[in-house]
Amino acid sequence: MGNGSEPRRSWIIRAGAPGSRTTRLELFYDLVFVFAFLSVTTLTASELTPVNLYRFLLVLALLWWSWTGFARLGNAFRADHGVLPLVGFITMAATFLLVLGEPDAFENNPGGLPGPLVFAGCYFVIRMAQLAVFGWVDRSDPVRRRRLLMRAAFPTTATVLLVVAGTVPSRLPQERFAIPLQLSLWTLALLVEYVGGVTLARQWWMVLSAGHWAERHALIVLVALGESIIALGFGKHGLPLTGPVAVSALLGIVVVAALWWAYFDTLSFALEQALHKARDEEARIRITRDV
Structure with a gap:
């Protein structure tokens, strides 16, 4: 995945190394994903219907896939070196705009x-920004270059489907047909991204630093638990602190604490x-993929 000597010497991109840890810049980038996840839960709670719940589960899954791709990037290359901070800021800006367009x-x-077009366009920018880095590293390798084109086909296809989903169903005469078509x-x-990425990732991906x-x-799980506590606090807003409310809040804290422990x-x-113990690349990828 571009771990040869060329990217190590380059001032543009520096390859990561075994034993590297999360940089502070990556934590800064995650702030926008914190806002994204919190926005999804807030919008879901505003209209708690099966259709709305499924819609924002789809949004959450695409956000998670975007974050995972960003985590892969930080695993392969130094996120605080060369051009990577610029890629990170582009990702932050696109993700922030995507979240603003979620409703x-x-x-x-x-x-x-x-x-719908704003959402699809921002998603495409996020995914292409990640792939552009790998494209730069693999530009001199014909085999890797061909694989990159195949990798780019997944987010491109997904984006086209999102555009169609945001434009075609609204032109249908009956809403009962439009909503199922859009969700489909x-x-x-989502399936294009996940199935394509998971089944073919072993051809180009490796976990450089366990x-x-x-x-x-x-850290992202810790963020999710923190958002659960924030949601508990906002859930009490406007309600008197009665016995049932206090018990419910405390039970919520118990659940969050149990999840942290687990x-x-x-x-x-x-x-x-x-x-760390999985020295075989395929075994390590299988563990990370399944988990």
Whole structure:
């Protein structure tokens, strides 16, 4: 994945190294994903219907895929060196704009920019920014270059499906046909990204630093738990602090604490050790993919 001597000598991109850890710049980038995840849960709670829940589960899955690609980038290359900070800022800006357009991602409301197209365009920029770095590193290798074209086909196809999902269903005469078609197109876009990426990743991906990969996921899980506590606090807003409300809030804290214990005191440590011990590249990729 571009781990040869060329990217190591380049001032543009510096390859990562085994044993590297998460940089502070990557933590800064994650702030926008914190906002993105919190925005998804807020929008879902505003209209708690099965259709709306499924819509924002799809949005959350695409955001997670975008974050995972960014974590892969930081594992392969130094996120705070050369051109990578610029790529990170582009990702932040596109993700922030994508989140602002989330409420209009499924329908084009009057008075603003076309929401579905804004969402699809921002998603495409996020994914292409990641692939552009790998394209630069692999530019001199014909085999890797051909694989990069195949990799780029997945987000391109997904983006086209998102554009169609945001434009075609609204032209149908009956809403009962439009919503299932839209959700089907979004689901197909998600499957293209996940199935394509997961099944073919072994051809181009490797986990260079097990510590970095485990730490990145531990930090994003910690963010999710923190957002759960924030949601508990906002859920009480406007309600008197009665006995049932207090008990519910405390039970919520117990659940969050139990999730922290389950992940950080048992699973996280064991997984990082398993990654360190997996010397075979395919075995390491299989572990990271399945987890």
